Amino acid sequence: MVVSHAKRKTPAPIRCLIVDDEQPARDELRYLLLQHDDIDIVAEADSAGKAVEAIRRYKPDLVFLDIQLPGRNGFEVIRELAGVTNMPLFVFATAYDSYAVKAFEESAVDYIMKPLSEKRLAITLQRVRKMVADSSSGREELGSALQALLNQIESPRERIKVSVEKNGRIQLLTPEEIVYCSYETTGIVVHTRDDSSPIYGISTMDRLEEHLCSLSFFFRAHRSVLVNLDHIKEFSPWFNGKYNLTMDDAKMSEITVSRTRAKAFKQRLGI
CATH class of the missing domain: 3.40.50.2300 (Response regulator)
Incomplete structure (x- = not known):
């Protein structure tokens, strides 16, 4: 053998x-x-x-x-x-x-x-x-x-909605309506051109960013703010490598891009 x-x-x-x-x-x-x-x-x-x-x-x-x-x-x-x-x-x-x-x-x-x-x-x-x-x-x-x-x-991009609470009811916003979202002491607030409302059903900015991540026009400016790049009216360099954004809402809200996110911000804008 x-x-x-x-x-x-x-x-x-x-x-x-x-x-x-x-x-x-x-x-x-x-x-x-x-x-x-x-x-x-x-x-x-x-x-x-x-x-x-x-x-x-x-x-x-x-x-x-x-x-x-x-x-x-x-x-x-x-x-x-x-x-x-x-x-x-x-x-x-x-x-x-x-x-x-x-x-x-x-x-x-x-x-x-x-x-x-x-x-x-x-x-x-x-x-x-x-x-x-x-x-x-x-x-x-x-x-x-x-x-x-x-x-x-x-494929479901056009069906993405963001739910907010308004006058005791749940209102559905399209992503294009949103100027920016901010995390405040009461939770996440969604800001449109003329109004601000607390979000419904999402408790963290990370979860909101994931919900909107297939939409290329949203950008995490810093830990507490998610901005719609299409609603930036103007921006300028700020101190310590940061950027200051002016949004196109009625209040012309100003938002800071953190130093750690500045490079990614410039990449998104092609600068």
Whole structure:
């Protein structure tokens, strides 16, 4: 009897790119991924532009992509990579609502909710390993699946509404009506050209930003304010690298863009 001593071939490591504009978030994900021996982190990126560049340069198998990025969101990374040979697998970091999560689940991609869960990440990596191993079929249709995801995420744009309380009733505003939203002692207040009303059903600015994130004309000026870029009347540089915005509402409200958001603000305006 002949006994074969051939060694079983060890699968190549899964080359991974981390994309998030916040260093602590990247550090946390890196730490969790390093607990898995078959994951090789080849690079990190903190913006959509750097993400596209890194994907083209390093050709990773897997990209952990934060949806909320300065200047452009994570979905625009996918758009810019359309037609790229050997498109990587994408795992989106999101705090999206159930509609968007359903879209992720029906695509050849995955998602993880923030804050990260070690258990959920392990489930995601199991799915990724299967898709990488089954590359002949599992990734063939990735490009079309990603496009389908974009279509599902973007199709309801015209139906996005923001609910506010007014005179004991709930009024629905279109995003275009909103000049800016501010977090105040009583909660979030939505400001239109001629009025201000407390928001209904959303308690944090992060959640409101996620609700409106598919609309490119909203920008987080600082932690407490989300502005509609289309309603900026004028702006000027301010001290310590900040910017001062004058909005086009009746009060000509003035809003400060924080120093940490100034670079992203200039990118959004192309300056």
